[in-house]
Amino acid sequence: MSTKKRRRRKQRLPEEAVEAEISALSSEGRGIAHIEDRTVFIDQALQGERVLFKYTRLNKKIAEGRAVDILQASEQRVEPRCEAFDMCGGCSLQHMSSATQIQLKQTMLLDQLKHNAVIPQQVLDPLLGPEYGYRHKARLGVRYVHKKERVLVGFRERNSSFITETRRCEVLHPSVGEIIDDLADCINRLEAKRNIPQIEVAVGDNQTVLVFRHLEVLPDTDRAMLADFCTSKSLVCYLQAGKPDDLELLVPEQAEALYYRLPVDDDQESSIKIEFQPSDFTQVNPDINKRMVLDTISYLALKETDTVLDLFSGLGNFSLAMAKHCQHVTAVEGSLVMVKKARHNAELNNISNTEFIYADLYNDDALAENWTKQRYDKILLDPPRSGAVQVLPVLRKMQASTIVYVSCHPATLARDAAVLVNELSYKLKSAGIMNMFPHTGHVESIAVFEK
Template sequence: MKQIVPVQKNETLTVTIEDLTHDGSGVAKVKGYALFIPQALPGEKAEVKVVKTKKGYGFARLMNLVDESPSRVEPPCPIFHQCGGCQIQHMDYGAQLHMKQKQVKEVMARIGKLPDVPVHPVVGMNEPWRYRNKSQVPVAFQRGELVAGFYAKRSHHIVDMDECIIQHKENDLVVQTIKRLAKELRIPAYNEEKHNGVLRHIVARYGKTTDQVMVVLVTRGKKLPQKDELIAGIREAIPTVVSIVQNINNERTNVIFGKQTDVLWGETYLYDEINGIRFAISARSFYQVNPDQTNRLYQKALDYAELTGSETVIDAYCGIGTISLFLAQKAKHVYGVEIVPEAITDAKRNAKLNHIDNATFAVGEAEKVIPWWHAQGVTADVIVVDPPRKGCDEALLNTMLKMKPERIVYVSCNPATLARDLRILEDGGYRTKVVTPVDMFPQTNHVECVAVLTLI
């Protein structure tokens, strides 16, 4: 029997918002049928227009607020309603933190079948603005001129901008400077459809503790018109710049970086510090974008590892060694593994930079390298994982269950895959003691978590 959808496309309704989705959209029910409404908040009564219907749910646009939530604030960003970068700027920061804690609790119960696991309040920021140390801005030719900004929601249309209030001001200066110079020097923007033009992305990196700036110009080919004038213009406009880099990406792809990176002027790296540990960061290094919250996140991971100085630790997705080097200060020895060769080169350099000699790094898949280490006699007391959004590889989860470390510390950027993996580890003989969410990305729907499991 065909299900009858109780709403029609383009229909205008007055609804009450009951809940929020994981991406910050309001949820209203019409005869049991869910409508998802961006920028609507729980408790609000609103006039909405249905824009799309599916069998089990639909989408609507917020037209008019009848009753407003006390958690609603005026978004300070002038392009908030067009830009797809921030989803919940219209929400009071306390309400944002509450929403993120609720989201983590719900996925622990629904996906992880762990309704009783304590989920602590979210570790928030005192000042939840201007926190990002890295900006990646696409460039295009629109309406007869070069523009650079962030993509509009669910599109590849660029919303032109000169300022982003979650970016550090130095990153804004880089974007403003490159836009101005590209126009003055007639450097053509990349055309996605025709696959021609030159400038694809402007990437800015900022070292908060060193006040150093790196400028990365992502271009379609090696040729960069007016290169010398461009370098001179950047150096004149940005006194804190220490590195100007060109990355070449000639592929028809949404991936930002290509394989070839050339230093046009200055250093290969910029430097930054987290809790006294110094990091050399190259153009393509993975480095957390919120250094203040990264410190809090990693301190929590270190607390949960409960190191006394006698433990052997394995860091299964070590990147450039950020967590590994934190752990090495308190552990007997740390073994870090990462699939990206350049990241391991950076990790070894960072260990040397900090005179840390009790860390060993290897390139490869964790699920292959760790059993090999085990065969060489390495027994882990603690395993730390910080996987990508898709979560841990199944083979790695099985490897950890076979190795049986006393504790597993799981750092996650995706609560849903965290909950899924915690369930697998629980079924394999571990118990999740606690989950602490950390707000690494204020004004957005994302939340990072750190959890600790102990062997039963």
């Protein structure tokens, strides 16, 4: 038998367009059609529409496709604002009305909860904010395309590693979204244009930062051109040759730390200041983040005598705001770098009733440390997509009266909700979505559990 690996054949797909009736929407917003005992998921098709589509993937029972013509449009269809929407993977729902997007995301959350046999007593009104120009954090791909003899800057094409050719981005903060074409032209003039694979974008309340990742040392002429460009656009420019935090400031000569402010009460008269690095995790949508933090404080019904546990606490986004309303916050985070930055932010805001602890919340040894043996009145969970199921058993003895769970993945929220309800005897008082990522299939949600 030959030891050579068989070369995988490229799948042959039908070239002609196929007509389909869209009977439903998938959880990520793709149209669903049934053709010859096969379920087909079709990009940019809406429920109730009749479309022509071309196959992009074809298997025995399941296929994928992309709509190329809308024969009968849904009332929920709108004209995408982005000229590159047909190709760009940065958004997937711009063809769908805002109300339909919200309904889709709400249905995704409630269906996941129902699937796990946990039904909220109340469905919260969706938390809404700006639909364009909202994105303050992004990683843009950069590639010199020889056939086009130019550099492309942007998000990757849908289901592809290629960079989308676009002149602007409607969802990025305007300080970056409106200069994509100029940015690409600038890089195209560099000697090292083939050695800059990505740009990190970070927008704070005080400035917009671009971090240029480069694979080889940049010539002085390239450094000068990048410096001139960023200065002309009022941008702070860093160069990154190594690790994410290994940054070299190019312009200006001195730059203050990036920061954003969070109101700590509904009248927004007082606020806290959160400093961060461009590579740090922060919420991409500051308008929703501000309201999310205030709503969390409200749902926890914090009192001056309360002790609070904040798990997956990051930079202190929730912890420091909650500390203004309670006796003490114990905040636990799995990144030592983030713990140090959270402590810095506490000092920056003269907040002394917080303790930031480094512990891997997915490690059994960490779940036996002293902080797990304390009693807490209220608990906040804000885990990554994988959820918090590993840490839930240690909450049993804490006997907190209220738990607020902030989630970026409805499936793991629903799984964990079933544990909280069925094994820890909590009631799911309320749940709802927060439109953190308009025009995408990403769902941010919040759930409130009470004893």
